[in-house]
Amino acid sequence: MNTKLLSRMTFSRAPLAIALALLLGGCMVGPDYHRPAVAMPAQYQPLPGWTAAAPAAEAPKGDWWAMFGDPLLDELEPQVSVSNQTVRQSYANYQAALAQVQVARSALFPTIGISGSASKQRSAAGNAGSGVEHLHPISTSGSLEGNVSWAPDLWGKVRRTLEENKATAQAGAATLANATLSEQTALASAVIELRVTDANIDLVQQTVDALKESLRVVSNQDAAGTVPPSDLISARTQLENAQSSLLALGIARAQYVHAIAVLVGKNPEDLQIPHSSALPTLPELPVGVPSTLLQRRPDIAVAERQMASENAAIGVAVAAYYPSLTLSAADGFSQSPLAGLLHVANHVWSLGADVGETLFDGGERHGEVAAAKANYEGAVAKYRGTVLTALQGVEDDLSGLHILAQQAGVLDDAVRNATRGAEIALNEYQAGTVDYTTAATARATQLSTQQNALNVRQQRLLDTVSLIGDMGGGWSTDKLSAATQSGAKR
Template structure:
């Protein structure tokens, strides 16, 4: 009868454990609301739609809209060899391994072992007088041990949820690194091309001033002009040569930076010179809510919140009982030859030491401090998420305004270049006629150079702002891809 009661008690304990296993104390996760505008300030046609998760959507090769085969090749090389991208891939592999480690807690752990134990018990442990003698004995053991934690209040499940969210965060961070790398390569490439255009401009300027100096020298030798005009012509030529060398220095540094992005030593990388042409790419900004769908950094921040929320659940379970089931099955014998006899079999159900069910009572406030820390970490991730969303909107608005204002600035700059070029031609004519001094010619030439250099910088700024807008939008578009227009009719 006593054995029956014990069996019923054991079955009751198992049933109670199974019932309690469904009681999770982890808080339900709901992504907090962020302040999302109805439309972009700099894009009047932007309208609102409900955001749907799409951070895993394939962005495609967005850089191909620029129609530059060299840029296409550089992007492919960077995607294969960049070390920061490889590090992000390794971090994702670590996060996925930690997820598998957390999921292992859902299953029993089984170990097996064999070996001897040599022991001499004390007289007291045998109920003998203190001066009694006891004999040493050897016990051979071969057994398998099984251990399993019953997930009473969702500790294991919450740990798996946290690890899952962390793995998804690492995946989103990988996409963010990838997008940043693609944008950095495009920007570095356009910077090199802008400097190539500057070098071509100064090369033409140096050639022009060399011819001017030869003309001034001849007129000076003939006694038509004073030495002052000759000195001024030499000064302008030397100044143009110095500025050309400064651009060459900047171009070398930009090429080195591009080589690093490609995962290559600068000594082994050379990009042939090719001046930047004016590129106009129409990028549809889409809807403000689309940023919540496509930006990988926003997706990473949201997954960090989910992981922090799950860790709050892990911290809560510390206040509740913990049930760990253990058991062992194997053989024990005093002689090695008798170890695997049927009569040597043995089993154990229950912990070797301690208790099966443990309930924390007092720990000096350690569990409460852990729960408060987990809640504070969650609030931190909420603030980081909302700030990330705000920064995303700012980046889009900044680049939309840049492109809008650059369009007006181009028109004004083209007019300035044309006017400066005409003024330079008129000053040359008037100087040959003797109606103006050579200083007027120098000022007119300087103005042409400055205006053309400003136009070259605008070309580079336009290309970089377009890349920045694509980066800010998450690297892709809804609907037809944007089109690129190469302008070759720049003022001369």
């Protein structure tokens, strides 16, 4: 068979091969993804006396921290998503995942290239045995060629890889959202700790002032000889202990300010926060039904998208059992000498197809498929475990808020009684009807009760922040499709 006839046959079969490849391109081996079912309760466990928030109330959306009515939170929270270094790291990881989506998509398209070459050469010629050589003239040769190669995705390996990388990118988007929410709730908690510390400083300062007045009274009585010297020593000791507690609170306050600075991406020494004992408002949150966590928790979305990615990896592994096909074509010019390179007489072209299939690999492909399936089962277990942990967190928050609300009511009464008791004991001591120990004990009880009430208020605020975080902070899985859309188009 001559070369021209072979070329015509190869050219005539090319459309048939391409059509066959396109026809088979719809085949995708491996399992299609379906989210596994998880058991979700119809409602959160109600506690005695527990009532849900009013149905008209809205779940937190967007700037959820505004519900606390704290100007410091309103100022600093928006900076977390911009300047927090943990969030910036998660953002960079997400951008890298989007780039991998682009890499995976590129395998669906042909690779087109162009190449050219030019060379000069001169050879010598002579008569055998004569010892005389003659140099041929310098010759110049060159070529200019365009080439195309394409591996049709016959079994869906490329599309499964793209599916895997898209799911990984969406998991990266959810990881970014989860990191942002985590750092935002950490900032809210730190601000609450700071506000409570300032309130505690005011409380202890009031106690120090009262103890100074008590010491003045006892000093006058001691000078008059109407009280034993031990009363003076006790009064001084009680004042010094209160002053020591006040100094310790100053250390804690500085540490909270430093932590807040780091959370918003600043050096600890660069942030100054004025003293303020005004506590944030305690909001009431509707929690909805447990099933909403599947759409609202970014960590659950991370686990679900990782599960989808591992499912697609099974298809990638299964595709290795099937043959591969690569189509190639080249078209260009070749000429020696170089002059007249682009003349039609110098036109050259070629078409080709390569088919490959592994006949024996010692069980490598079987092992890869088994590993992919095992990884998927592990991802399913992680997903279900994440859902269970989410349910536990919400239940813990609700239980804590309910019980702490009852405790706060009891402590409010206790604070009033302890304050009244300290006043009565001090009056009785001044009247000489009780010793100083009784008055000192009543004062210590008052401070301890006030601090307990403050701690309960603090824990209620912290549990509310935790509940907002456990409910996703207003985030939704609807954002995931948009998160990778820009990356898919690039």
